[in-house]
Amino acid sequence: MALHADSDTIVACATPPGRGGVAIVRLSGPRACALAESVAGRLPPARQAVLRALRDLDGGLIDRGLVLWFQAPHSFTGEDVVEFQVHGSPVVVEMLLRALAHRGARAADPGEFSQRAFLNGRMDLAQAEAVAxxxxxxxxxGARAAIRSLEGELSAGVTALIDGLAACRARLEAGLDFPEEGVDEFSDPGLDAELGRLLAAIDGLRESAARGRVLRDGMTLVIAGAPNVGKSSLLNRLAGYEAAIVTELPGTTRDLVREDILIDGMPVRVVDTAGLRASDDRVEAEGMRRAHAAMQAADLVLLVREAGDDTASGSAETPLPGRGQGEPGEAATDPGTAALPEGIPVLHIRNKIDLAGQPAGEAEDVAGIHVIHLSALTGDGLELLREHLKRVAGYTGEAGGACSARGRHLVALDRGRHHLDTARTALLEGATAELAAEDLRLAQQALGEITGEVTTEDLLGRIFSEFCIGK
Structure with a gap:
C-alpha cells in the first residue's frame, strides 16, 4: 500500500465471510457518495439509516438493505464513507461488491480503511494497531487493554514523554543558540531532576506496555520429551478438553498438535510434539525434526519425564533429530548427545506422580534446575504449572490498566530510554550540551515511531498488511 493517501474509492465487506444475519459492505473515498447513489438512489442525510433497494448495472434487484452515509471528515477514515447493511448471504455480498466495482470502486487492501484513518489524522499509529x-x-x-489503546491511553503516555524531552532539549539548546545570554545548562539544577523524572516515566510506561503485550501475544509453549511420558495428556489437561489422541502405544503423536488456550485470561499457544527417541522410521523422524523446529521458536519448552526418572534434571541430553543423530530416516548414532535448543528456557516436568506415589510440588534441584512434579491424569500439580507459566510471562492475572502493546512498541521504548539515559549521563560527566541534545532528539525520534509521528512506508506496509480485509 502506498504511503500517501489514495484517491481511489475503495470497497470491502467489513463483516466476516460466510453466512449470517447481516453483512456490512463499506465504501470509502472521494466518489463514495456518487457510487452509492448509483446503486441505492438518493442518499439519506448523514448518519441516518434508511431502507433502500440496491440494484446492479442492469437495474436488477440485489437486495433491500439499510444505507448509512458518514460525511467527511467525520467518519472512520476521514473520507466520505457509505455502509450498506444487507442480508448475510455470501452471494448477496458478492453481487453488491461486483456492482460497486463495475461502477469504479477498487477492492480494498487488508487494513486500508485503518491506514486511511491514520493518514487522514483520525487516529495515530498505536490506535490503528489497537483496532486490529x-x-x-x-x-x-485483552479486549479491555486494546480499548484503552484505542482510546489513546498509550499514545497519551508517549506524547507526554515526547513533550518532556522536547522541553529538555529546548533548555539545552538555548545555550547553544544564544551563548551571549549566558545560559548555562549545567548550572540548571532542575534539568537533571527532570531527566530523572522522564526516565522513571518511561520505565513505568514500558512496564504497562509489557503487561499489554502479554495480553496480546501471550506465550508459545512447546511440550517435548520421550514417547509415552504423558505429553499429549498434559496438553489435554491444560486445554480442558481432548485436543490430542492419547494411547499407550509409543509414537501416537507424529505431527505437531497446536492448541490456543487461555490460562486465567493469558493467551497461550500449546504445541504437543512427537516423542523424542532414536528411530529409523522416516515418518517418525520427520515428526521429531518438526518437534525440534517448534522448540526453536518457543518461548518456553516443557521437558516432560516420568516421575522417578533417574536422568538428572539439569541434563540437556535429549534425542533430537538433526543434532548428533544423522539425517531424518537414518538410525541415530548417538541419541544422548543431541542438546535442547540453545537460548530457549526449559521447565522440567516430572509427570505421573500418581503412579510413582509422589506428592505434587515445585522445587529446584541441586543443579538449580526448576522442576514441577504433577499428574496430567489426575490434574494434581497442574495449578503449580499454571502459576509458574504466568510468572514466566510476567502475567499477574489482571490487566492493571495496561494498554495493548506490540513488540515494536517495547523496542522503541527501550531505544528511547537508552538515548535518554545516555544524555543524562553525558551531562553529569561534563559532556557538551550539543551531544546531550542530540541524544534527546534520538530519544524523541524513537518514541515517535510508536504513534507514527516518525515512520516509513515499509513500516506502515508491514503493520497494515496484518489487518483483516474491510478494517
Missing amino acids: DLVASASAE
Whole structure:
C-alpha cells in the first residue's frame, strides 16, 4: 500500500465471510457518495439509516438493505464513507461488491480503511494497531487493554514523554543558540531532576506496555520429551478438553498438535510434539525434526519425564533429530548427545506422580534446575504449572490498566530510554550540551515511531498488511 493517501474509492465487506444475519459492505473515498447513489438512489442525510433497494448495472434487484452515509471528515477514515447493511448471504455480498466495482470502486487492501484513518489524522499509529488488536483479542482482559489503546491511553503516555524531552532539549539548546545570554545548562539544577523524572516515566510506561503485550501475544509453549511420558495428556489437561489422541502405544503423536488456550485470561499457544527417541522410521523422524523446529521458536519448552526418572534434571541430553543423530530416516548414532535448543528456557516436568506415589510440588534441584512434579491424569500439580507459566510471562492475572502493546512498541521504548539515559549521563560527566541534545532528539525520534509521528512506508506496509480485509 502506498504511503500517501489514495484517491481511489475503495470497497470491502467489513463483516466476516460466510453466512449470517447481516453483512456490512463499506465504501470509502472521494466518489463514495456518487457510487452509492448509483446503486441505492438518493442518499439519506448523514448518519441516518434508511431502507433502500440496491440494484446492479442492469437495474436488477440485489437486495433491500439499510444505507448509512458518514460525511467527511467525520467518519472512520476521514473520507466520505457509505455502509450498506444487507442480508448475510455470501452471494448477496458478492453481487453488491461486483456492482460497486463495475461502477469504479477498487477492492480494498487488508487494513486500508485503518491506514486511511491514520493518514487522514483520525487516529495515530498505536490506535490503528489497537483496532486490529481488539478484533483479534482472545480474552476479556485483552479486549479491555486494546480499548484503552484505542482510546489513546498509550499514545497519551508517549506524547507526554515526547513533550518532556522536547522541553529538555529546548533548555539545552538555548545555550547553544544564544551563548551571549549566558545560559548555562549545567548550572540548571532542575534539568537533571527532570531527566530523572522522564526516565522513571518511561520505565513505568514500558512496564504497562509489557503487561499489554502479554495480553496480546501471550506465550508459545512447546511440550517435548520421550514417547509415552504423558505429553499429549498434559496438553489435554491444560486445554480442558481432548485436543490430542492419547494411547499407550509409543509414537501416537507424529505431527505437531497446536492448541490456543487461555490460562486465567493469558493467551497461550500449546504445541504437543512427537516423542523424542532414536528411530529409523522416516515418518517418525520427520515428526521429531518438526518437534525440534517448534522448540526453536518457543518461548518456553516443557521437558516432560516420568516421575522417578533417574536422568538428572539439569541434563540437556535429549534425542533430537538433526543434532548428533544423522539425517531424518537414518538410525541415530548417538541419541544422548543431541542438546535442547540453545537460548530457549526449559521447565522440567516430572509427570505421573500418581503412579510413582509422589506428592505434587515445585522445587529446584541441586543443579538449580526448576522442576514441577504433577499428574496430567489426575490434574494434581497442574495449578503449580499454571502459576509458574504466568510468572514466566510476567502475567499477574489482571490487566492493571495496561494498554495493548506490540513488540515494536517495547523496542522503541527501550531505544528511547537508552538515548535518554545516555544524555543524562553525558551531562553529569561534563559532556557538551550539543551531544546531550542530540541524544534527546534520538530519544524523541524513537518514541515517535510508536504513534507514527516518525515512520516509513515499509513500516506502515508491514503493520497494515496484518489487518483483516474491510478494517
